[in-house]
Amino acid sequence: MIRRIMYEVKVKAKWVLPFYLFAFLPSTATAQKLTVTNTTVNCGRTGYQQPVTATFELRNKGLRRLVIESVKPDCGCTAVEFPKEVGVGDKFTIKMTYDARQLGHFHKMAAVKSNGSKNPVYLTMTGVVLAEMLDYTGDYPVTMGDLLLDKSDLEYDDVNKGDTPVQEIHILNNGTTKMTPNVMHLPPYLSAIVKPETLAPGRSGTISVMLDSEKLRDYGLTQTSVYIAKQLGEKVSTDNEMGVSAILLPDLKDFDAAKKDLAPQLQISATDIDFTNFGGKAKKTADITLVNTGRSALNISSLQMFTGGLKVTLGKRTIDPGQSTTLKVTGYADDLSKVRTRPRILMITNDPDHSKVVITIKK
Numbered sequence: 466m467i468r469r470i471m472y473e474v475k476v477k478a479k480w481v482l483p484f485y486l487f488a489f490l491p492s493t494a495t496a497q498k499l500t501v502t503n504t505t506v507n508c509g510r511t512g513y514q515q516p517v518t519a520t521f522e523l524r525n526k527g528l529r530r531l532v533i534e535s536v537k538p539d540c541g542c543t544a545v546e547f548p549k550e551v552g553v554g555d556k557f558t559i560k561m562t563y564d565a566r567q568l569g570h571f572h573k574m575a576a577v578k579s580n581g582s583k584n585p586v587y588l589t590m591t592g593v594v595l596a597e598m599l600d601y602t603g604d605y606p607v608t609m610g611d612l613l614l615d616k617s618d619l620e621y622d623d624v625n626k627g628d629t630p631v632q633e634i635h636i637l638n639n640g641t642t643k644m645t646p647n648v649m650h651l652p653p654y655l656s657a658i659v660k661p662e663t664l665a666p667g668r669s670g671t672i673s674v675m676l677d678s679e680k681l682r683d684y685g686l687t688q689t690s691v692y693i694a695k696q697l698g699e700k701v702s703t704d705n706e707m708g709v710s711a712i713l714l715p716d717l718k719d720f721d722a723a724k725k726d727l728a729p730q731l732q733i734s735a736t737d738i739d740f741t742n743f744g745g746k747a748k749k750t751a752d753i754t755l756v757n758t759g760r761s762a763l764n765i766s767s768l769q770m771f772t773g774g775l776k777v778t779l780g781k782r783t784i785d786p787g788q789s790t791t792l793k794v795t796g797y798a799d800d801l802s803k804v805r806t807r808p809r810i811l812m813i814t815n816d817p818d819h820s821k822v823v824i825t826i827k828k
Contacts, residue, residue, distance in 0.1 A: 498526040499581030501588070508592035509611045509640045510666065511565050518562045519590035525551045531581045536588075538575040542566060543590075545575055565594045570641075593641050604635070609705045611640030612695050618806055621676045621711040623821065634672040634693075634707075638664040648672060649692040649701060654680035655709065657691075676711055684715045685767030685813045708806055710771060714820050715813060729786070730759035731816045739827045740796040740808075747799065753792040753824065757784040759816065767813035768792075774800035775826065777810060794824070801828045 506519035525531035531551040536559060538545055546560040563573050570593045576585040605613035615635040624630060638644050644664040648657040658673045672693070681687055688710045692701040699705070734754040743749050757763040763784040768777060774797050780790035794810065801808060808826035 499531060499577075499579055499586060500524050500526050501586060504587065505589040505591065507611070507640070508563075508590055510593055510595055513568060513594055513596055514565055516562050516564050517590075517592060518560055519588075521559045521561070521588050522556065523559060524556045525553060525581060527581055528553060531579055534578045534580075536575050536577050539573060543573045543575065547577075559588060561588060561590050563590060563592075568594050568596060570594075605637050605639075609693055610695060611638065612644065612646065612693065613637040613639050614693065618708040619674060619710070621709075624676065624678050624681075624711055624713050626678055626713065626716060628678045629675055630678075631673055631675045634674065635669060636664070636672060636693075637669045638666050640695075641666050644695045645697055646670065646672065647694050647697060648674065649694050649699075651691055652689050654678070654687075654711075655689075655691070674709075678711075678713060681711060681713045683767075684713050686769040686771070686811045687711045687713065688771070712811060712821060715766065715815070725817065727760050728818075729757050729761050729763035729784075729814070729816050731763055731814055731819045731822070732756040732758050733819075733822065736822065736824050737827065738794055738796070738824060740798075740801060741827050743796075743798040748795055748797045750793060750795045753794065754789055755784060755792060756789040757786055760786055762786070764815045765812055766815065767811065769811045771809040771811065772801075772804040772806055774802075774804050774828075775808060775810065792824075794826075796826065796828070801826075804828075 500523065502522040504521070506521060508517045508519050511517040530553065533547055533549055533551070536545045536547045538561065542564045544562045544564075546562075548557050551557050559575075559577065561573065561575055563571060565571075571591065573590050575588045577588060578585050605615050607614040607617045613636065619632045619634070621630050621632065636646060643666070645662060646659050646664055648659070651657060654677050656675050656677070660671050660673075661668075664670050688708065690706050690708055692705050693707055694705060732755070738751045738753075740749055740751075755765075765779065765782045765784075768779055770777065776795040776797075778793040778795075780792070784790055796808075808828055810824040810826070812822040812824070814820060814822065
């Protein structure tokens with residue numbers, strides 16, 4: 466009898482012990498994970514008593530809602546802004562604002578306590594406070610990190626074959642270290658010169674970008690993207706992307722003064738479309754009438770869009786004298802809200818007075 470009881474105890478213990486051990490193991494189903502894109506943000510230069518803000522990008526990669534218990538800065542000179550709860554898989558930001566009431570370099574930290582990590586996550590903002598700091602935002606409205614620029618895109622309009630127009634980008638080093646600005650991913654028809662080659666903190670410079678029209682393949686619109694780097698070897702991203710567009714006009718020398726009376730003539734009902742109000746709908750359509758009032762056939766050789774978010778349909782590309790056609794333009798509310806440059810439609814024709822027609826879209 467005693468041996469039987471001892472055997473049963475051993476058997477039960479064999480199953481009960483692992484069960485209790487398993488109960489105390491951490492569950493992967495409830496594990497929480499908080500990730501930070503960059504734990505340190507360099508704010509560059511700011512002026513005395515001109516508060517500066519660092520924005521940190523974070524994400525809840527856990528399997529349950531993230532609860533942020535506190536974000537505690539290391540001194541009262543820094544204010545913080547953060548959400549209390551974050552959904553599963555959601556991205557969010559935490560902002561630290563330094564009051565800049567002391568001159569010189571600063572190094573401020575904040576501890577983030579949450580259910581997303583066992584230990585606090587530390588965020589750091591750095592920079593320098595100067596006695597005098599000019600406000601460059603009016604002249605350099607585009608920000609690419611510590612590099613400020615006076616434009617976000619380049620446009621070469623009304624280019625004829627053989628032209629070599631130059632666009633200038635004025636830049637400013639708003640950081641605390643030297644830069645060697647350069648332009649990356651230039652296509653064969655573009656070239657760039659940066660002066661000076663090295664840009665000291667607080668100094669300005671110029672990027673001259675030249676277009677060689679002989680290397681453009683087609684008439685009408687050609688678009689590309691280049692990337693402005695602060696240092697050689699910098700990675701490309703949407704943060705340092707600059708759009709470039711060029712419009713090459715067709716050669717209409719055949720229509721000289723003597724033959725101009727025989728040329729086609731375009732009459733267009735509108736060159737502006739208002740897509741500012743979709744009335745809660747996903748898309749909106751507008752019709753534009755094109756009439757040939759000339760004495761020879763009007764040919765529409767190119768019909769292109771500067772941005773996404775639009776769809777165009779043309780009734781016919783060749784319009785005989787006295788005839789007309791309809792250009793149907795459809796705008797998509799969600800897509801148009803995301804475009805960074807001005808939505809436009811380009812039309813190239815053989816009318817010597819209207820070889821280039823641009824239809825602007827208000828959004």
